[in-house]
Amino acid sequence: MVDAQHPPETYQLPEATDSGGVAKGERASHRLRRYCPACFAQETWGQPAVEGPDVIVCADGNRQLRRFRGGIESVPVYSPEIFMSRESVDAVGQEMARKRASQPANRMPARLSAEALDRCKKSFKVADEDAALVNEKLFDPTGVVVLLCRHDIPLLACDIMTPGEQQKYVVAMLLELLKELPKAATVGLLYDIGCQLDHSCRMYDYLGEDFPRFIMGCSVLHAYGHEWACQVAYNPRRRDGFGLSDGEGSERVWSRTRREIPILRRADKSRRVMALDRKFRHCGETMKENLGRWFNQKLKLLAVHRHRADRLIQDSGMTEKELAEQHQLQVEQPQSGRSDSVKVIEGKIGIYKRLQSEMLRVESIIQDAQASISQLHGRTAGRAAFEGLHQCHAELMKKGEELFVELRIEQAFPEFRGVSSAFLHFLVLARQEKMNIRERVIGHMWELARLHRARGGGREPLGKRWAGWPRGTNLMLS
Known part of the structure; x- marks a missing residue:
């Protein structure tokens, strides 16, 4: 024992x-x-x-x-x-x-x-x-x-x-x-x-x-x-x-x-x-x-994998040394200094997202109001009021740029060097949507895994009858 x-x-x-x-x-x-x-x-x-x-x-x-x-x-x-x-x-x-x-x-x-x-x-x-x-x-x-x-x-x-x-x-x-x-x-x-x-x-x-x-x-x-x-x-x-x-x-x-x-x-x-x-x-x-049969099968698969790997390396146009260096960079990237400040940067990005949304909303309101008044009373009407609104919007834009600089995106994420603040706003929204979709897909896969899993029963211990039911249902629905 x-x-x-x-x-x-x-x-x-x-x-x-x-x-x-x-x-x-x-x-x-x-x-x-x-x-x-x-x-x-x-x-x-x-x-x-x-x-x-x-x-x-x-x-x-x-x-x-x-x-x-x-x-x-x-x-x-x-x-x-x-x-x-x-x-x-x-x-x-x-x-x-x-x-x-x-x-x-x-x-x-x-x-x-x-x-x-x-x-x-x-x-x-x-x-x-x-x-x-x-x-x-x-x-x-x-x-x-x-x-x-x-x-x-x-x-x-x-x-x-x-x-x-x-x-x-x-x-x-x-x-x-x-x-x-x-x-x-x-x-x-x-x-x-x-x-x-x-x-x-x-x-x-x-x-x-x-x-x-x-x-x-x-x-x-x-x-x-x-x-x-x-x-x-x-x-x-x-x-x-x-x-x-x-x-x-x-x-x-x-x-x-x-x-x-x-x-x-x-x-x-x-x-x-x-x-x-x-x-x-x-x-x-x-x-x-069955170890002998196991080794024979693995030996055949080894030749297939080696042939595919050699072909992929040739198609990439890079040498094995260059690919190894790129892989090492990928391995070292999660250990870089930026990983320690990801949560802090995400908090700042959240603030910047709200500020960016506010700036877009103010700009849209100013444009709609100016267009409506210009049609009714001419372009000169309400000029002073619109100048004040434009100044308010300019101050918001300035604060947004200051916060964007404070994020230090170029230091934390070198791949974003030269990216504008507006593009970053939509990029963050796309990333959030991608994370939501991924979580929903993972949850759906877990639900299917539960349905596909064989269940024990009195007359059908293997659960063969119900094991194929989810697959057939999916095919019918699709």
Whole structure:
């Protein structure tokens, strides 16, 4: 049974190190080598994470594998190999809470601005640890979190005991994984909200001295729901070290466990853990037997990706060095000094928008009034009054230009150098409208995802009949 209080035995051979600093002679635990020899049977460890970590894993949570409260509890007679005990996970959570309360924040420089992180947190409900995704009074546990290797083989799992998917579950599994790896091993993690977890580890030092051994990114399919700055920094296709790993192996495991959803909904805790543990082990054994086929398919896809990449580089008219420099500029841009003043600048832009609207309204009123009086009484009528109105409008224009200069747009946003204040006004309005449309599209996609998700039922545990109903309805409406 995996337990933080009883760590697995250490597997070490006489230590040796090559000229590049890579440790030799150390081995992973027997359990990991038995689960996935392709990942853990290697003899050399310590590859730099940015050049390609020794091991790449992914984590994901599933709220469908929850259990109703109540019922008869049987005596546990099964010792799980994959599931972590609740006590070990709670111990990690308490240690994380202690670090948040005792240690100052911002111990390490952040890769993203606070604005981008806040928007990513709003886009994904999982990122909000306090969000009540499942009724805690009705379900216990409220879901399952699993950790897999890049070959979709489950390595560790734990129950979710809180309404929200807190970071302690993934951190607990990562710390447990390190106990079964050599001290020099490096790990790459792909997680739906890898940006939030990486930021928290940098702020509160959750992983301690082992943090430099990790490199984190977002799963491929979830990365496009993040902010652009987050995609540049955490998309595995844009970050060195992850290769073509997608981090979506958990989705393939969840599809194989969908039959257990209605069966385990009312099972007691010990039998539920036994069933899921054996199911995860069976999925791992199946994937291990098909590793040869997996490598063959990936090798063919690698040739296709390389051919497409070479063709795109040729069509761009730029060299690989120039493209690498441009990509590095994109990565460094969210870390520039302007990110710290984005909220302040947006506040000033809001004031400028209101002032610009007032100036346009005054100008329109003056023109309409002058045109009406000129038609009735001639052009000379009301000249003094109109001169006063024009002076008032000129003062407003002057104040607007002063505020526009105070914004220091050219320093904060070099790409806006030479842009007029009037154009900036409409540009800000277009940006706000774009953000509103994006939020509505994300909300619509989440609604469709809920409809497309297979639901458990008494007669139809797979939900096949109703799974296709939203797609058919959309086609009919379109």
